[in-house]
Amino acid sequence: MTTTITSARTDVAHWYLAPPGARSGIGTPDGDGAPIALVAPVKRWLPLGEFATSLEFVTRQGDVLFGDAARAAGTPGGDLLHYRLRGGPGPVVVVHDPTYIKAIMTADESIAPSATHQSPLAPIVGSESVLTSLGERHRQQRALLLPRFHGKAVANYQAAIDRATERGLTGWPVGKPVPLADVAQQITLDIIMSAVFGLPDPRDVSPAEDGMRTAILRMLRLSTTPLATVTQLANARREDPVGLLKLGLSYVDKTVYRVLDERRSSGATGDDILSLLLTATDTDGNPLSDTEIRDELMTLLLAGHETTANTIAWTFERLTRTPGVYRLARRAAMRDDEEYLEALLNESMRVRPVVPNVARHLLAPFDFGGTTVGPDVTALMSILLLHHRDDLYPQPFAFEPERFLGVRINPYELMPFGGGIRRCLGAPLAMAELRTVVGTILRRVELRTHDGPPETPRNRNVTMIPARGGIVVADSISR
Numbered sequence: 453m454t455t456t457i458t459s460a461r462t463d464v465a466h467w468y469l470a471p472p473g474a475r476s477g478i479g480t481p482d483g484d485g486a487p488i489a490l491v492a493p494v495k496r497w498l499p500l501g502e503f504a505t506s507l508e509f510v511t512r513q514g515d516v517l518f519g520d521a522a523r524a525a526g527t528p529g530g531d532l533l534h535y536r537l538r539g540g541p542g543p544v545v546v547v548h549d550p551t552y553i554k555a556i557m558t559a560d561e562s563i564a565p566s567a568t569h570q571s572p573l574a575p576i577v578g579s580e581s582v583l584t585s586l587g588e589r590h591r592q593q594r595a596l597l598l599p600r601f602h603g604k605a606v607a608n609y610q611a612a613i614d615r616a617t618e619r620g621l622t623g624w625p626v627g628k629p630v631p632l633a634d635v636a637q638q639i640t641l642d643i644i645m646s647a648v649f650g651l652p653d654p655r656d657v658s659p660a661e662d663g664m665r666t667a668i669l670r671m672l673r674l675s676t677t678p679l680a681t682v683t684q685l686a687n688a689r690r691e692d693p694v695g696l697l698k699l700g701l702s703y704v705d706k707t708v709y710r711v712l713d714e715r716r717s718s719g720a721t722g723d724d725i726l727s728l729l730l731t732a733t734d735t736d737g738n739p740l741s742d743t744e745i746r747d748e749l750m751t752l753l754l755a756g757h758e759t760t761a762n763t764i765a766w767t768f769e770r771l772t773r774t775p776g777v778y779r780l781a782r783r784a785a786m787r788d789d790e791e792y793l794e795a796l797l798n799e800s801m802r803v804r805p806v807v808p809n810v811a812r813h814l815l816a817p818f819d820f821g822g823t824t825v826g827p828d829v830t831a832l833m834s835i836l837l838l839h840h841r842d843d844l845y846p847q848p849f850a851f852e853p854e855r856f857l858g859v860r861i862n863p864y865e866l867m868p869f870g871g872g873i874r875r876c877l878g879a880p881l882a883m884a885e886l887r888t889v890v891g892t893i894l895r896r897v898e899l900r901t902h903d904g905p906p907e908t909p910r911n912r913n914v915t916m917i918p919a920r921g922g923i924v925v926a927d928s929i930s931r
């Protein structure tokens with residue numbers, strides 16, 4: 453597809469290199485700046501057809517979507533982008549209009565259920581988890597877990613969040629370039645381990661729990677390699693993992709089952725999530741099976757720390773490249789200005805949403821502004837495009853926390869945590885972690901501005917992470 457844009461435009465090689473004053477060309481096309489146009493129009497490797505599109509969706513999804521959305525803008529039905537993804541969900545419609553997103557998010561589950569059971573996460577977390585289950589089973593699992601993630605319950609995790617943040621700062625080498633995602637991942641994994649297993653201090657973990665923690669970290673490290681992209685494609689739309697993923701997971705699973713055995717034989721219980729799962733029963737009064745517990749634990753461990761860690765990394769990736777905002781943010785943190793900190797986190801998740809899409813399966817025909825889509829089409833709600841619409845966010849590529857000050861947020865215009873009955877279960881915990889970790893780093897760490905170009909977003913499973921982990925240099929850390 454090589455449609456030419458005739459209006460004045462700002463040529464950039466990739467969407468994330470767009471200058472702060474540029475428009476995306478998506479949404480109402482008025483304003484002062486020129487829309488971006490990607491210099492290299494999306495290449496279609498014709499002989500490979502759908503397979504090439506699927507590969508592009510994994511390797512350069514942002515460029516494909518920004519390019520296609522800007523080119524289609526203003527044409528009839530141009531606010532819907534259609535694709536066929538090989539090995540993926542088949543026919544896909546990408547939606548970025550908040551009215552359409554609201555219609556899908558609020559539709560009855562019988563006509564627009566979550567499509568996570570088809571996502572690349574499904575073979576990893578299994579089919580029995582709160583993320584991948586549907587209908588009554590999903591409702592029961594959410595009802596079981598939700599009380600542990602409500603505001604009050606999250607307040608109980610605050611001490612663990614403070615301790616993990618402190619430990620993260622202690623181990624951070626001064627004067628050396630460090631991927632912030634690595635520092636943050638240690639912190640967020642400690643927090644989620646403590647919430648799930650009720651362990652206040654990772655030094656108190658048993659050898660079995662330590663083995664599981666190490667196995668998960670190892671698997672995550674491997675998942676950033678190019679080989680992982682191929683593995684992801686090979687496992688697309690499968691319920692059970694194959695190949696390298698199967699091998700890696702069987703190793704991690706062994707460590708998880710060892711932890712289950714250990715906890716059962718010790719008889720120890722507490723108000724942690726593992727204790728809850730070990731004592732929970734289904735509607736017939738039967739205890740949960742090991743596989744069900746394993747799937748739930750894997751979901752919480754994976755969904756619960758990588759997303760938060762990479763949001764922290766992206767926040768400082770943006771801050772270190774926007775010195776004016778960085779200065780304001782530090783000043784705000786010193787003064788405990790919670791409103792500014794909240795605006796900063798919202799802006800960071802707007803410009804770099806770690807989960808760039810959420811999906812629903814349209815089982816019935818949907819009318820989107822006169823265009824009928826479906827049935828049997830996967831709607832990919834592009835959080836990335838939604839967050840860069842010119843009509844919602846003037847100068848969408850600029851990093852400006854001020855745009856959220858004193859503003860009541862519309863949940864269908866800013867949605868880093870998704871929405872509807874599948875909205876992120878851990879959002880209150882994630883926000884508590886982000887406030888503490890980002891606030892503490894702003895107050896106590898003197899970060900040298902990194903002069904490199906913006907980090908390339910890399911798609912890993914369902915996440916969009918900084919390719920180099922958000923490299924920063926800490927000039928000093930006050931203890």
Ligand code: HEM
Pocket residue numbers: 566582583584594644751752755756757759760763806807810811868869870871872873874875876877878879881882
């Ligand atoms: C900044 C951090 C996080 C982001 C950006 C994020 C984002 C998301 C998104 C976009 C969804 C899909 C929602 C939808 O389909 O509408 C989701 C689901 C979910 N998240 Fe998070 N998440 C984060 C942190 C966490 C944490 C800390 C936990 C828990 C410990 C967690 C657990 C879950 C679970 C269990 C689901 C599935 C909910 C369901 O299907 O009912 N997430 N998250």
